Amino acid sequence: MNNEFSCQEMTEVVTNYLDDALPPAEHQRYERHVSYCAGCRAYLDQMRETIRQAGMVAREESLPPALRERIVAQFRTWRRG
Amino acid sequence: MHAPEPPNSEAALLAALRRGDENAFSALVDAYGAVMHRVALTFVRSNAVADEVVQEAWLGALRGLDGFEGRSALKTWLLRIVANIARTHAVREARTVPFSALELTHEARADQGPALPADRFQGPDAQHPGRWVSFPTSWPTEPDSALLSAETRDLIAETIARLPDGQRVVITLRDVEGWNSAEVCSVLDVTENYQRVLLHRARSKVRAALEDYLTSESP
Numbered sequence: 001m002n003n004e005f006s007c008q009e010m011t012e013v014v015t016n017y018l019d020d021a022l023p024p025a026e027h028q029r030y031e032r033h034v035s036y037c038a039g040c041r042a043y044l045d046q047m048r049e050t051i052r053q054a055g056m057v058a059r060e061e062s063l064p065p066a067l068r069e070r071i072v073a074q075f076r077t078w079r080r081g
Numbered sequence: 082m083h084a085p086e087p088p089n090s091e092a093a094l095l096a097a098l099r100r101g102d103e104n105a106f107s108a109l110v111d112a113y114g115a116v117m118h119r120v121a122l123t124f125v126r127s128n129a130v131a132d133e134v135v136q137e138a139w140l141g142a143l144r145g146l147d148g149f150e151g152r153s154a155l156k157t158w159l160l161r162i163v164a165n166i167a168r169t170h171a172v173r174e175a176r177t178v179p180f181s182a183l184e185l186t187h188e189a190r191a192d193q194g195p196a197l198p199a200d201r202f203q204g205p206d207a208q209h210p211g212r213w214v215s216f217p218t219s220w221p222t223e224p225d226s227a228l229l230s231a232e233t234r235d236l237i238a239e240t241i242a243r244l245p246d247g248q249r250v251v252i253t254l255r256d257v258e259g260w261n262s263a264e265v266c267s268v269l270d271v272t273e274n275y276q277r278v279l280l281h282r283a284r285s286k287v288r289a290a291l292e293d294y295l296t297s298e299s300p
Contacts, residue, residue: 006211011196015281019262021273039216049220049228050288054256057238063114067132071110071139072103078143079101 005033010040014047091155099146110139113156116258117163120268123253124167134170138163153267160268185271188247189278196285220295228295240290244283251276252283 005013005026010033016022017030034041063071097105117138121131141162142149149158203212220228241249241257254265266276 006202007213008195008197008199008202008211011285012281014196015277015284019277019280021262021277039213042217042219045219046217046288046292047284049222050284050291051256053228053233053237053291054241054252054287055259057234057241057257059257060119061115063110063118063135064132067118067135068110068114070132071114071136072107074136074140075103075106075143078140079103 003029005029007033007037007040007043010034010037011043014044017044018047018051092151095146095149095151095155098143109155113159116156117159119258120160120163120254121167123250124164125170130170131167134163134167137166141166157264157267164268164270185247185269185279186275188245189275189282192245192248192282193278194282196281197289217292218296220291228291233291233294236290236294237287240287241283244286247271247279248283248286251279252287255280256284 010030013022013026013030017027020027022030034044062068094105094109098109114135118131118135121134121138122128125131125134138159142159145162149155153161201214203209203214220226222228241252244252250269251265254260254268255262262273262276265271266273269276271279
């Protein structure tokens with residue numbers, strides 16, 4: 001009985017690995033497994049690519065002008081106290 | 082020093098705000114208004130309600146200005162206000178999950194399904210239990226590949242939109258907005274551990290959706 005991760009276990013600890021949240025011994029175990037297992041290497045790449053793609057989902061970069069107007073008008077009212 | 086360091090400029094901005102300086106307020110709205118609106122939208126899903134949440138949040142911030150002690154970054158403080166107001170609106174919208182720490186924890190505990198179906202791995206009686214039946218393949222990343230298309234990003238956005246509330250909010254803040262774990266925990270009031278469970282479930286589902294899409298498309 002060895003204490004290496006199985007491929008199935010690797011897919012469950014990948015998020016902790018990427019967050020640097022695995023205990024040091026498990027972190028090493030993860031990296032050792034990836035070094036010899038092409039399938040888990042591909043899975044880790046897919047996860048990284050998933051994160052990268054999510055970061056490219058379109059985002060609204062500025063407030064709708066009418067809303068911005070209302071917020072500033074609200075500030076003026078607040079200032080008058 | 083001619084150019085003030087960021088913390089000083091934040092302090093100067095706050096002082097100006099307390100004096101009622103409209104330029105300082107506008108600068109703040111331009112810096113953080115859009116992210117506040119996006120965060121509100123991840124909680125309430127309706128533009129009109131998100132608008133209300135953001136407006137209320139700014140009013141709350143102005144009223145709480147004197148109590149802001151600078152222990153957290155101004156941005157984090159503002160986003161916590163947004164999250165708190167959005168939670169109460171989510172309840173009014175008759176949503177089942179009001180995004181309390183308790184509900185998020187409950188969701189993290191309830192949805193503990195595997196990242197992948199068990200049949201992707203060799204069974205307990207096989208020669209190598211838990212080993213891949215067949216390896217996942219590398220995804221093509223050439224400039225003209227499906228992975229880089231707008232359609233792919235729409236697919237990701239749609240997959241995220243269909244996730245359970247906690248998973249949706251966490252993956253949006255972590256991966257779409259690019260926040261770190263501590264920032265998400267601080268705004269959502271959830272432990273790092275549960276936050277990571279929600280993130281793991283969410284990412285596993287988005288990865289699976291991408292895999293389906295990329296392997297079923299004929300190039």
